[in-house]
Amino acid sequence: MTPFSFGTPGQALFGVYHAPNPTAARASAVLLCAPIGLEYMRTHYSMRLLANHLANAGLHVLRFDYRGTGDSSGSIGAEQMDCWVEDINLAAREICEIAATQDLAVCGLRAGALLAALAISQGATHPRRLVLWDPVVRGKSYLEDLRSMHVRKIGGRPDDSDELLGMRYPGDLRGVLESLDLAALIARVRADEFALVTSAERADYTDLANAARARWPQARSLYVEDPVDWRSIRGIDDARMTGPIIRAVAEALEANP
Amino acid sequence: MKEVVCRFGRDLHLAGVATLPDPARADARAPLVLMLNAGLLHRVGPHRISVVLARKLAEAGIASFRFDIGGRGDSETGTDAGGDEQQAQADILDAMDFASRRFQVDRFVTFGLCSGADRGHAMALNDARIVGGILLDGHGFRTTGYYFKHYLPRLLRVSVWLNLLKRKLAREPADDVVAELNQRRPFGAREVVARELQTLVDRGARMLYVYTGGVSQEYYNYGGQFWDMFRELEPRGRIAVEYFPESDHTFTHAGDRGKMLNTVANWMRVNFQGAAG
Numbered sequence: 001m002t003p004f005s006f007g008t009p010g011q012a013l014f015g016v017y018h019a020p021n022p023t024a025a026r027a028s029a030v031l032l033c034a035p036i037g038l039e040y041m042r043t044h045y046s047m048r049l050l051a052n053h054l055a056n057a058g059l060h061v062l063r064f065d066y067r068g069t070g071d072s073s074g075s076i077g078a079e080q081m082d083c084w085v086e087d088i089n090l091a092a093r094e095i096c097e098i099a100a101t102q103d104l105a106v107c108g109l110r111a112g113a114l115l116a117a118l119a120i121s122q123g124a125t126h127p128r129r130l131v132l133w134d135p136v137v138r139g140k141s142y143l144e145d146l147r148s149m150h151v152r153k154i155g156g157r158p159d160d161s162d163e164l165l166g167m168r169y170p171g172d173l174r175g176v177l178e179s180l181d182l183a184a185l186i187a188r189v190r191a192d193e194f195a196l197v198t199s200a201e202r203a204d205y206t207d208l209a210n211a212a213r214a215r216w217p218q219a220r221s222l223y224v225e226d227p228v229d230w231r232s233i234r235g236i237d238d239a240r241m242t243g244p245i246i247r248a249v250a251e252a253l254e255a256n257p
Numbered sequence: 258m259k260e261v262v263c264r265f266g267r268d269l270h271l272a273g274v275a276t277l278p279d280p281a282r283a284d285a286r287a288p289l290v291l292m293l294n295a296g297l298l299h300r301v302g303p304h305r306i307s308v309v310l311a312r313k314l315a316e317a318g319i320a321s322f323r324f325d326i327g328g329r330g331d332s333e334t335g336t337d338a339g340g341d342e343q344q345a346q347a348d349i350l351d352a353m354d355f356a357s358r359r360f361q362v363d364r365f366v367t368f369g370l371c372s373g374a375d376r377g378h379a380m381a382l383n384d385a386r387i388v389g390g391i392l393l394d395g396h397g398f399r400t401t402g403y404y405f406k407h408y409l410p411r412l413l414r415v416s417v418w419l420n421l422l423k424r425k426l427a428r429e430p431a432d433d434v435v436a437e438l439n440q441r442r443p444f445g446a447r448e449v450v451a452r453e454l455q456t457l458v459d460r461g462a463r464m465l466y467v468y469t470g471g472v473s474q475e476y477y478n479y480g481g482q483f484w485d486m487f488r489e490l491e492p493r494g495r496i497a498v499e500y501f502p503e504s505d506h507t508f509t510h511a512g513d514r515g516k517m518l519n520t521v522a523n524w525m526r527v528n529f530q531g532a533a534g
Contacts, residue, residue, distance in 0.1 A: 001272070001331055001333060002264070003262050003263075003264060003272040003331050004262055005260070005262050012260070014262065014274070016272075016331050038304075041298060041299075041301070041303065041304075044298075044299050044330065045297070045299070045330075048330075048331070069305070070301050070305070070308070071260070071262075071274050071300075071301060071308060073260070075309075150509075153505065153509050154505070154509055154510045155503075155505075157503065157510060159510060159511065159512070161511035161512070163511045165304075165509060166303065166304030166305075166507075166508075166509050166511075166514070167304070167305075
């Protein structure tokens with residue numbers, strides 16, 4: 001693991017590069033798009049495990065923090081969604097440059113899946129493969145879940161901030177999130193292959209899988225049971241995902257073309 | 258302000274980020290704040306508290322270094338033998354040695370929540386370069402006042418007695434109130450911790466303890482409890498204690514978090530940049 005910063009001064013992003021196992025190295029790169037807010041914290045270790053798994057399989061892997069999150073520069077503010085889309089495009093260029101390849105796979109977890117699909121649909125990044133892991137399918141439902149969890153977590157106390165579970169969601173960010181529907185968005189995604197990996201069987205995942213099959217007839221959809229519950233505040237600060245689902249996501253990303 | 262991503266450690270296995278004030282603003286008198294992992298979380302801290310605090314301190318001229326001990330966050334596990342706690346202490350020592358060389362500092366203040374607070378305390382006992390500690394939900398011991406406040410409201414509730422009677426008749430195990438009280442972090446003996454604290458105070462170290470309502474079910478539930486726990490400590494002027502009864506353990510509420518961050522930044526200013534520094 002090599003931690004480093006990249007991007008323009010004043011707007012630097014924090015990243016961690018996982019170099020491929022030299023005995024299995026191939027000219028393929030993977031960009032991991034993390035969730036946001038509290039889910040970013042609770043999935044950090046799982047993303048590290050996933051990155052290690054992929055690097056052991058011979059892939060160049062980049063994890064990074066969006067602006068206003070983690071160790072990256074800035075704080076959450078106006079036009080945040082545009083910043084995050086720019087960050088994903090920048091990170092995609094960075095890992096392709098490090099790995100000296102154009103063969104890129106992108107994996108997004110939770111809101112990271114929504115952001116990745118949005119960035120790719122706008123055309124600056126063109127991965128061969130897109131893998132979405134327990135994605136946020138409808139931004140509106142996601143915000144409703146966060147709101148309900150936030151109220152329970154702070155014990156129903158008055159709160160005049162624009163935060164949900166410790167992260168700011170300014171009005172324009174809420175507005176953009178509320179308008180996003182992954183099942184509609186993937187029709188515009190420019191990727192050659194698609195896989196969906198989920199830890200639960202839910203109607204919105206089924207809708208997404210159906211939309212994906214309409215876009216990519218060979219689209220894969222895997223269900224791997226995992227105890228993680230994205231709508232519960234129980235164990236919210238230290239929950240991790242288990243080995244089987246991390247391995248399933250890795251296998252979806254590392255498969256040879 | 259400048260942020261520097263660093264790899265360091267005896268096996269080059271550790272990762273961290275230093276936040277340095279602009280040279281024109283840097284306060285040479287101030288120690289560097291060493292930010293420790295909170296439980297299993299990586300160095301960013303719950304709700305980004307370590308990052309926000311680091312930038313706030315840099316604005317006031319104070320440098321900080323947040324890093325992951327081996328196996329946490331973005332740090333690899335070291336290759337040397339020894340238990341987890343021994344390795345953690347060795348990693349903190351590595352961070353101090355690295356920061357001393359790289360950023361020309363010779364005094365440190367530890368900042369830690371939960372197990373981070375415990376590790377900061379243990380490290381301070383072993384290394385005189387640590388001149389202060391900020392402990393969020395650090396060690397605590399139940400006092401008579403704690404039990405009184407914990408049990409009295411329950412004893413006055415009719416439902417609790419009815420429940421107890423129902424369980425008794427059904428021969429079910431006792432109420433879970435006692436069970437929940439038995440699940441605590443291992444703080445060791447109160448007398449030992451009191452002696453350790455006295456050692457630190459005698460050495461001139463300054464300490465800030467912040468307790469939250471998040472540990473009220475476990476060990477701390479009223480404002481004056483610290484001084485009931487450690488009555489023998491003298492002089493008291495080197496220790497500050499704050500109690501945030503409404504806050505949860507990770508400062509989820511924006512108001513609690515802002516208040517905590519201001520408390521820490523002000524305490525640093527008064528103790529290490531004012532006359533006391």
